[in-house]
Amino acid sequence: MELVLVSTPIGYLGSGRGGGVELTMRSLIKGLLGLGHKIILLAPEGSELPSDCAKAEIRHVAGIDQPSWQHQEASAPMVIPPDGVLLALWEQALDLGKSCDAVLNFSYDWLPIWLTSRVDAELFHLISMGAVSEVMKTLIGDLSRSDPTRLAFHTFRQASDYQLSLSPEVVGNGFILENYAFQPEGKGSLGWAGRVAPEKGLEDAVAVAAALGDQLIVWGVIEDLSYAAEVEEAFPSGTIDWRGFLPTIELQKEMRNCRALLNTPKWNEAYGNVVVEAMACGVPVVAYDRGGPGELIQSGHTGWLVPPDDVDAMIAATSRVGELNRRECRNWVEEKASHEQFARRIESWIIKGINAKKSLELD
Ligand code: UDP
Helix, strand or coil, rough: EEEEECCCCCCCCCCCCCCCHHHHHHHHHHHHHCCCCEEEEEEECCCCCHHCCCCEEEEEEEECCCHHHHEEEECCCCCCCCCEEEHHHHHHHHHHCCCEEEEEEEECCCCHHHHHHHHCCEEEEECCCCCCCCHHHHHHHHHHHHHHHEEEEHHHHHCCCCCCCCCEECCCCCCHHHHCCCCCCCCCEEEEEECHHHHHHHHHHHHHHHCCCCEEEEEEEECHHHHHHHHHHCCCCCCEEEEEEEHHHHHHHHHCCEEEEEEECCCCCCCCHHHHHHHHHCCCCEEEEEHHHHCCCCEEEEEEHHHHHHHHHHHHHHHHHHHHCHHHHHHHHHHHEHHHHHHHHHHHHHHHHHHHHHHHCCC
């Protein structure tokens, strides 16, 4: 197939502002190229792809970043800034959509979803967040009733936020396993990775490390500076070891030595890339049983799941990570979440959607 992929409009690929979507797109592009598909990627200026995605054609699109829904009121209206990159991306996508087989959307935005039943192009949407906005929740519910084949989700827990007409298409996610080295021994500090922002609950992970007299290594973009400063001040100095945002290869080199990764989402995390990246290195994950991580971790095997927001339970579980077999963590990722498997799931979702439309047209 000839596929057009439309990147997130909230930051260029490589900036970290797109969160897990950036890694998801890179893994998927490699996987789809491996299956022999032709890929055109539309992405904000400055976006880059690694050398293993060199066969994809990247077209840069200029424009102002789209504000993310993550930090807006649930009732906030849809806003498109003048000269916004979202509009510019979709002008090009609709143009290319006239001749390509399918256009695959990675942005969590109103415009591309609203367009779906109003244009001839075959549009598909991989929804990357739970229902953080009412206007998005309503629109996704409406599209599910008019054409459920156009939507896919990362996990069942994420999809349960939406009122869908059928059981959801759940495609998981994919990881380029050769980018993560398995580390059988993990005697190092505790780790935490993600965008540093309130919905990620960093303060709970720091509380666990402080209670165990440990240090917490933190990787990721500091999205909310005042929140980061508040968390820093609330605990004994030196509890957090800030390492900043690292490229995947550097991230896994450091993360793989951890005894455990702590994952403390305060929202319905759609998937939780960092959970699977840690497991790919053999690092067990102690997480709140909320959102995607609750579906990805097999408690007692690849980590421990504890009741959401229960810091005491997380302290107790973290002190038991030595009972887990790090090989089981890596095995789970190999069996369930390679980039090849992910690309095949996406391919079959798109083919099913195209065929469903064709059979409706024949009727
Ligand atoms: N990440 C990274 N370098 C860092 C810290 C994080 O590349 O130093 C990436 C990580 O690989 C993951 C993303 O940031 O793909 C965070 O995604 P996740 O799904 O965990 O959360 P989101 O930000 O999408 O809510």
